[in-house]
Amino acid sequence: MSHKVVIGANFGDEGKGLFTDYLCRKSSNPLVIRFSGGQQAGHTVVASGIRHTFSNFGAGTLQGAPCYYSHFCTIDPVGIVNELESLLKKGVEPKLYIDERSPVTTPYDIKYNQNNHPHGSCGVGVGDTIRRQLDHYSLVFGDLFYPFVFKTRLDLIKKYYDGYTDVDIEDFLECCSIITSSSLIEKSYGMPEGEYSDYIYEGSQGLLLDQDFGFFPHVTRASTGTKNAAEIAGSNNLEIFLVTRAYQTRHGKGPMSNEHLPHNIRKNPVETNVANAFQGKFRRTLLDLSLIEYAMKRDEIIRTTKDQNLVITCLDHMIDEYRFVWQGEIVHCDDESDFVRKIGYILGFDTVYVSSSDDALNITAMVGQSVTTKHESRYI
Numbered sequence: 001m002s003h004k005v006v007i008g009a010n011f012g013d014e015g016k017g018l019f020t021d022y023l024c025r026k027s028s029n030p031l032v033i034r035f036s037g038g039q040q041a042g043h044t045v046v047a048s049g050i051r052h053t054f055s056n057f058g059a060g061t062l063q064g065a066p067c068y069y070s071h072f073c074t075i076d077p078v079g080i081v082n083e084l085e086s087l088l089k090k091g092v093e094p095k096l097y098i099d100e101r102s103p104v105t106t107p108y109d110i111k112y113n114q115n116n117h118p119h120g121s122c123g124v125g126v127g128d129t130i131r132r133q134l135d136h137y138s139l140v141f142g143d144l145f146y147p148f149v150f151k152t153r154l155d156l157i158k159k160y161y162d163g164y165t166d167v168d169i170e171d172f173l174e175c176c177s178i179i180t181s182s183s184l185i186e187k188s189y190g191m192p193e194g195e196y197s198d199y200i201y202e203g204s205q206g207l208l209l210d211q212d213f214g215f216f217p218h219v220t221r222a223s224t225g226t227k228n229a230a231e232i233a234g235s236n237n238l239e240i241f242l243v244t245r246a247y248q249t250r251h252g253k254g255p256m257s258n259e260h261l262p263h264n265i266r267k268n269p270v271e272t273n274v275a276n277a278f279q280g281k282f283r284r285t286l287l288d289l290s291l292i293e294y295a296m297k298r299d300e301i302i303r304t305t306k307d308q309n310l311v312i313t314c315l316d317h318m319i320d321e322y323r324f325v326w327q328g329e330i331v332h333c334d335d336e337s338d339f340v341r342k343i344g345y346i347l348g349f350d351t352v353y354v355s356s357s358d359d360a361l362n363i364t365a366m367v368g369q370s371v372t373t374k375h376e377s378r379y380i
Helices: 016-025 077-089 107-115 126-134 141-145 147-160 169-181 227-233 289-298 300-304 336-347
Strands: 002-008 030-034 043-047 050-054 067-069 096-099 185-188 198-202 239-245 248-251 282-285 308-313 322-326 329-333 351-354 364-367
Touching (some): 002 016, 002 227, 016 030, 016 043, 016 198, 016 308, 050 077, 107 126, 107 147, 107 169, 141 147, 141 169, 198 227, 239 289, 239 300, 289 336, 308 336, 322 336, 329 336, 336 351, 336 364
Parallel strands (some): 002 198, 002 239, 030 067, 030 198, 096 185, 239 308, 308 351
Antiparallel strands (some): 043 050, 248 282, 322 329
């Protein structure tokens, strides 16, 4: 049994869903585990002619992999039901296990969030749900199965959000009822039992949005690195897959390096991340290896383990030439292979997975000498 952890190396939107789907394809009986964040994830997967963006179910769903939402994740009942209906219409029957300790996002959390989002929030209430929980106005998934407890807690939360209560609570209540009676959704306390061949931990956002070492206040209220995954696994013996696009992105406000530099990044016609009223615009610039190195060093397990791999996605978005930034200087590469080799060498990876499409079927690996072969460059 293995524990494989998929983590974003930057500010999110790196291709974690794509690679989670890839790992599930390679596994005989995987369980996908969401271990951070919540419904703000937007993990797009393309498989067998189906395209879907996962926010409330695991990105291995199209491969038939069940998903466990751990107690580190918030859940949105309305979002779950809407996505469930979307999947069923596509002919996909998902299986979702939700930890009964998972905080539940209410319409009040979302209403407050959408009216108070100075730091580039996604607008789906994740951060405010966690903040409310910390203020002891708790509502967790297990509460939904006890009518008096559920009603009492929801009434108290309504009072907590005085001034933000003009919401559609009936739709929320109906969705809660659908979830608690659905055969496709089960509650659990800890990981569900089963003879799984692999535990595949699907991360959210990226290391540079971690609440402890991101650029506050432009962070997420979650530990986006290995901390939660190690606690769930009960071990630091994790295989890490650190994912980055071939360039740097940030959706919304907050610091991002290299924006003053011209780039050669193609606009993706099917980009999931688009400008919206809450996050703002989707920003792109040259990849900064110094920031990735910094993030890797801040995560204790990533910093010390040898069992880690790099994943570079969206190579098909580069136009004509390949370049990145390292220690403040632009590094020009001969071609795609040279680009991958240089990045792998600088960051110390023996294995680099590469993707040039939105279908995991096309992911390939460069291993050993193909990555670490030295070139006539002062960087390699």
